[in-house]
Amino acid sequence: MDAEISLRVDGESHRLTVDTRTTLLDALRERLGNTSPKKGCDHGQCGACTVLLDGQRSLICLALAVAHDGAEITTADGLAPAGELHPVQQAFLEQDAFQCGYCTPGQVCSAVGVLDEVARGWPSHVTEDLTGDVELSDAEVSERMSGNLCRCAAYENITPAVQQAGAR
Amino acid sequence: MTDLLEPRAIGQSLVRRDGEQKVRGTATYAFETPVEHPAYAHPVQATIARGRVTAMDTAAAQALDGVLAVLTPFTAERLASVEDAEYAVLQSPDVAFRGQLIGVVVAETSEVARQAADAIAVTYAEQPHDSELRTDRPDLYAPEQVNAGHPTDVVDGDVEAAMRSAEVTVDHTYQTQMLHNNPIEPHATVALWEPGADVPLTLWDSTQGVHPDRAAVSEVFGLDEEQVRVVCPYVGGGFGSKGNPHANVMLTTMAARALPGRPVKLALTRQQMFFLTGYRTPTIQRMQLAADHRGRLQAIAIDVVEQTSKVKEFAEQTGVPTRMMYASPNRRSTHRLAPLDVPIPSWMRAPGECPGMFGPEVALDELAVELGIDPVRLRIVNEPEVDPDTGKPWSSRHLVECLRDGAHRFDWDSRGPGRRREGDWFVGCGVASSVYPTMRQATSTATVRHSNGRYTVEIGAADLGTGAWTILPQIAADALDADVADVEVRIGDTRYPTASVAGGSSGTNTWGSAIVQAAREFRGKYGADPRDGDEASGDVDQASPNEDHAAYAFGAQFAEVRVHADTGEIRLPRLLGVFACGRIINPRTARSQLIGGMTMGMSMALHENSVFDTRIGQVANHDLAEYHISVNADVQQIEAHWLDEHDPYVNVMGAKGIGEIGITGTAAAVVNAVHHATGVRVRSLPVTLDKLLPGLP
Numbered sequence A: 001m002d003a004e005i006s007l008r009v010d011g012e013s014h015r016l017t018v019d020t021r022t023t024l025l026d027a028l029r030e031r032l033g034n035t036s037p038k039k040g041c042d043h044g045q046c047g048a049c050t051v052l053l054d055g056q057r058s059l060i061c062l063a064l065a066v067a068h069d070g071a072e073i074t075t076a077d078g079l080a081p082a083g084e085l086h087p088v089q090q091a092f093l094e095q096d097a098f099q100c101g102y103c104t105p106g107q108v109c110s111a112v113g114v115l116d117e118v119a120r121g122w123p124s125h126v127t128e129d130l131t132g133d134v135e136l137s138d139a140e141v142s143e144r145m146s147g148n149l150c151r152c153a154a155y156e157n158i159t160p161a162v163q164q165a166g167a168r
Numbered sequence B: 001m002t003d004l005l006e007p008r009a010i011g012q013s014l015v016r017r018d019g020e021q022k023v024r025g026t027a028t029y030a031f032e033t034p035v036e037h038p039a040y041a042h043p044v045q046a047t048i049a050r051g052r053v054t055a056m057d058t059a060a061a062q063a064l065d066g067v068l069a070v071l072t073p074f075t076a077e078r079l080a081s082v083e084d085a086e087y088a089v090l091q092s093p094d095v096a097f098r099g100q101l102i103g104v105v106v107a108e109t110s111e112v113a114r115q116a117a118d119a120i121a122v123t124y125a126e127q128p129h130d131s132e133l134r135t136d137r138p139d140l141y142a143p144e145q146v147n148a149g150h151p152t153d154v155v156d157g158d159v160e161a162a163m164r165s166a167e168v169t170v171d172h173t174y175q176t177q178m179l180h181n182n183p184i185e186p187h188a189t190v191a192l193w194e195p196g197a198d199v200p201l202t203l204w205d206s207t208q209g210v211h212p213d214r215a216a217v218s219e220v221f222g223l224d225e226e227q228v229r230v231v232c233p234y235v236g237g238g239f240g241s242k243g244n245p246h247a248n249v250m251l252t253t254m255a256a257r258a259l260p261g262r263p264v265k266l267a268l269t270r271q272q273m274f275f276l277t278g279y280r281t282p283t284i285q286r287m288q289l290a291a292d293h294r295g296r297l298q299a300i301a302i303d304v305v306e307q308t309s310k311v312k313e314f315a316e317q318t319g320v321p322t323r324m325m326y327a328s329p330n331r332r333s334t335h336r337l338a339p340l341d342v343p344i345p346s347w348m349r350a351p352g353e354c355p356g357m358f359g360p361e362v363a364l365d366e367l368a369v370e371l372g373i374d375p376v377r378l379r380i381v382n383e384p385e386v387d388p389d390t391g392k393p394w395s396s397r398h399l400v401e402c403l404r405d406g407a408h409r410f411d412w413d414s415r416g417p418g419r420r421r422e423g424d425w426f427v428g429c430g431v432a433s434s435v436y437p438t439m440r441q442a443t444s445t446a447t448v449r450h451s452n453g454r455y456t457v458e459i460g461a462a463d464l465g466t467g468a469w470t471i472l473p474q475i476a477a478d479a480l481d482a483d484v485a486d487v488e489v490r491i492g493d494t495r496y497p498t499a500s501v502a503g504g505s506s507g508t509n510t511w512g513s514a515i516v517q518a519a520r521e522f523r524g525k526y527g528a529d530p531r532d533g534d535e536a537s538g539d540v541d542q543a544s545p546n547e548d549h550a551a552y553a554f555g556a557q558f559a560e561v562r563v564h565a566d567t568g569e570i571r572l573p574r575l576l577g578v579f580a581c582g583r584i585i586n587p588r589t590a591r592s593q594l595i596g597g598m599t600m601g602m603s604m605a606l607h608e609n610s611v612f613d614t615r616i617g618q619v620a621n622h623d624l625a626e627y628h629i630s631v632n633a634d635v636q637q638i639e640a641h642w643l644d645e646h647d648p649y650v651n652v653m654g655a656k657g658i659g660e661i662g663i664t665g666t667a668a669a670v671v672n673a674v675h676h677a678t679g680v681r682v683r684s685l686p687v688t689l690d691k692l693l694p695g696l697p
């Protein structure tokens, strides 16, 4: 069964017809040609497909496109205009917070989401004081970034990259 | 001896050239290649572990709207070569292991392809299978040789006699688990078959080597190599699993040949990768050590039992590092394989050295405890002057310096007698050595071309996150005596000159040597002031420039662990490695590789485990929810350092490989630290809390 939906991706509007089984991830990658979000597992287990969906970090391999008609999506490629980098991307580059780069757009979107969550004072499992501001400690960043697997294991560099971007 | 290149660009911490594309997500990995009007393939896998497919009813699949082709063992084309059983895809209805490929569906969309694959009704004649690795199997056999061409068994002196007469002995069996490479980019291929074209077959494939990939595919399909182009500018990790093509590449090619003119895309699912893309065999290592009261080894022996698939042999060289690590007059190392009805094992980061630095390095720790000698010191007293295996001098060996420097940085001497308790946690520290051979492949060619003050270097190399995009220009710049900003290097396409596989930590050594050679040819021909279009090439035609020396990188790793006294929960607050791996081309990317290897070693120590269900013959936890790899919160402090090592024998860059050494010895350091913290000796990986709880005080 097909359905017609509209999506706004990285500031551009699209109308498209999708199989109702199509995930948002496949809609972006295979239908709209936006391959910035990656597919590592298709089961919500690796984080490679993380984007900002209506402002929040989200695993779009677990989202059916038809259920997100009208959604606003920002991928890592949409975080900054061509030729420029978002502070998180700049920090990833400087800290060498990746190797193969396949998990990286997901890590970057996740980090942007994390910084926003922290700014709003959302606590995590490791937050000691649930009433005050959340500090961007190593433990806090690591905990929040742990839904994004990196098999190249750049974690040691990802945490300082997120902190560097958060300090700006 | 070679005069080392004068380092100018070499040694600089340049930012990755492919970095911007990677942080934006615009680097195109295989499946993402923009192609016109693609079709999507989905494989069909056997659901029995041994037997034969007797029939496949494809009518329902074929009737689905959008299905373009269905291939089965009964309908698929006959391949030109079936010599490699792994590549003999759909050539016979026989099933050799659960998950083997028995068909493929191609459709207009991935959703329809998958639905159609599910709609195929398969009937089997099932036979009993046998997939249990045990040391008492009567069918254990000695392979002709083990991986990388090493002899299966090496015996020197009389280990048993030394064991009988020695003052102290250790005799234990250690086990490493089955592990899956699991690069985050799944194995994926886009294949286009255009009969009649000059180059009828194009593959955009996720591979660690476009040329070896092309060689394998052209042989299987009976094509000339010139009729095949393989392209792969970016690889989303491989760790050995993309070192040679697996059956999925042949299946995609076959599907494309059934649909001429139509690009066919196939990405294995994460679950399918656990059957089809190789893995590290579990190993069972019996270790024997004999020593005098000062810790000097009188004997060292490792007898390895591990598995292979019946359908294709892979013999991990687990016993090989024991042959050269430490001095001892009596030595033995053997390998025996259990041939099982299981998927085909293959390369995974540091095959041989990774599992093979577990048993020996834990056994040494047990010996140190037995003798009451510091484990760092025990390693130092057994330092061999020459390679015990070949008798050759070392090209350079700075293991002792790594141990000393690491002990100093780690503050090893303050570790105390063990079983230290801080609040609810037992705290302890452990050490182990690391090693990896310095290898160069025999074939690689590079070209250098000049235009307008800029140089273009081409070589079909691969960057799987290692940094080749960035460091090859550094090498080329110094070899050409040019500014690195004026050098462009192009890799990842068979249109460029032949390059060896990115494996065995040999990439920089091999491709770098070819590039330096090409640069020298270029300057020799055209001097310092070339004209536009001037071009020269150079190659590597021998495996090592120096046969008279044993060449290895060495390292020492130190781990601190905390074990919760009530729950047995294990944390790893500190991991520190010091390596002697020749000259470092780019400290930024090198550090990432070393840390990445160490983290994967920690993951092996504590988290990863492919649990093989021998009743059904498959990995039970075949996805990333249940196959645990270390996540960010598991990593607290991981440090990699290196010595300023100058090795004039390995190559003109003075560089040894660094991609694999980081994973060797790590698991032993962790296990040794766990023992120091708790008094519990874990001899089988991974260390999980159920193995600790019964022994906690």
Ligand code: FES
Residues within 6 Å of the ligand: A038, A039, A040, A041, A042, A043, A044, A045, A046, A047, A048, A049, A050, A059, A060, A061, A062
């Ligand atoms: S692809 Fe979505 S979480 Fe792995």
Ligand code: FES
Residues within 6 Å of the ligand: A097, A098, A099, A100, A101, A102, A103, A104, A149, A150, A151, A152, A153, A154, B184, B236, B237, B465
């Ligand atoms: S950079 Fe390779 S998986 Fe993270």
